[in-house]
Amino acid sequence: MSKIKVAVVGCGAIAQRRHIPEYAANPNVELVAFADPVTERAEKMADTYGGKAYASYEELLKQEKVDAVSVCTPNYLHASVTIAAANAGAHVLVEKPMAVTAEEGEQMIEAARKNGVFLMVGHNQRLMPPHVKAKELLDSGKLGKVLTFRTSFGHSGPEGWSVDGRGSWFFRKEEAIMGAMGDLGVHKSDFIRHLLNDEVSEVAGFIGTIHKEGTDVDDNATCILRMKSGAVGTLVASWTQYKSGDNSTVLWCENGVMKIGTNRGDEVIVELRNGTVETYKVGAMATNEKQVPSGVIDAFVESIVNGTPPSISGEEGLRSLKVILAAFESQATGRIIKL
Template sequence: MSKIKVAVFGCGAIAQRRHIPEYANNANVELVAFADPVKERAEEMAAQYGGKAYTDYQELLKNEKLDAVSVCTPNYLHAPMSIAAANAGLHVLVEKPMATTTEEGEQMIEAARKNGVYLMVGHNQRLMPPHVKAKEILDSGKLGKVLTFRTSFGHGGPESWSLDGRDSWFFRKEEAIMGAMGDLGVHKSDFIRYLLNDEIAEVAGFIGTVHKEGTDVDDNATCIVRMKSGAVGTLMASWTHYRSGDNGTVLWCEKGVMKIGAVHGDEVNVELTDGTIETYKVGAMATNEKQVPSGVIDAFVESILTNTPPSISGEEGLRSLNVILGAFESQETGKIVKL
């Protein structure tokens, strides 16, 4: 069967560390083009992986014969680029947050629907082995109902991760629109929805810039959320977890507690009220330091090959984004926001 022809928009850190190498490792994919306003970056990727370099994604779309694209650009470009690609009849994998407003997200979903292509959002938290295992345990019912929880994602900030360091677009509000919440918080709103198989009904957000100098994007957020089921929890996103990051989730349930990545970062611990303790080590979480394969690229390619809509769809991405947007509204109005 012929290979899926893929182009990548944006050749920054997430493209270089996840998307591009993972496409290159997939036998069903041919990387044909790269676009980045920094010409050298696109050229470097083309030299390394084959294909052509562009500084303008619209020119790339006009000139190349493609099946799919990855959108790995600053947040404000996610919607226009995804819509342009869908209108060109291409499947789209977009980084999170999928968009910066609900309207943008809806337009992206509509463009994909109208053109008969898939739109997938890069919410890799769902695919991390400890998270998959945790869901399996929860779904088995052995812990009973989830009553309360906390889920958190924090690291020292994009300056250590982004290719541009402190000069990264992550710190420019007009390009990022949102900071730690768009970078990390939306991963956790997506994860908790997936894990609990439930929607967030209400959110209260305390969001601000606590420590990063010279930027007006948020570097910290603590949110209280109430699920439709009645379970209440906290969702935290931080760019100031210096020295020691956090990607942990703890669920207190009727029959015990489940700790995911909260002890050593890669295990699932189940402590039942009857005294039983179980520990599952099923594979590592992807972190900035440990680039284990995210699973996102393979899932996207599999969707295209088997003609199966992606489980992490545009609709799912939008529900997770709306939680974050609700939290910002709560911070602004001082009120609890119903979703």
């Protein structure tokens, strides 16, 4: 089989650290083009990995015939780049949040459908080994029904991660639209939906900018979620968890408790009411400091190779986005928002 020709649009941190190296490591892929308005970044990637550099995605799509595109741009461009790539006949992997409005998300899904291409959203949390193990254990039924939960994702902020540091687009409202919620919260709304195999029915959100100076994007959010099943829990997204961040989830169930990512070394812990305790060493989660393969790129490539729609589809990305948008609406109106 001939290799899948891939282009990457946006050559910042997520592209440099995850997408591009993971494509390069995949034997089914040929990286053919890179686009970034900071042309040196695109050129550096082209020099390192081969292929051509472009200053704009429009020019790239005009000049190159690619099979697939990774969209690693600031949030406000996700929809326009995705739709343009789909219209050019390319499969699309878009970073999260897939879009900044529900309407955009729907337009992206429609563009992919109309052009007969796949749309996948980079919700890598589903694929982290501890999360895969936790889902397997929960699905086995040994814990019974989930009653309450908490899920949290926090670190010290994008200044330590972004290639532009404190000058990053993450802090510019017109480009990011949302802060910690778009960066981290949407990962957790996606993960909890996936883990519980359930949908969010109601959301209350407390969202604000507590500590990051000179920005009006949110740096913290604490949300209360009620699921369709009746389970109730909290979702936290934070850019001010200095020194030691958090990517943990705890589920209190009929038959005991499951702790995910709470204890270094034992990534999943199940404590049952009958006294048994099970611990699973299944490998760590990726963090900004310690990159482990995300699994997202390989899953995307596998979908294309086998012609099977990605499980982390545009529709899934949109459902997870709608939870976050509802939390913002709750903060703005002071009401509980029904989904």
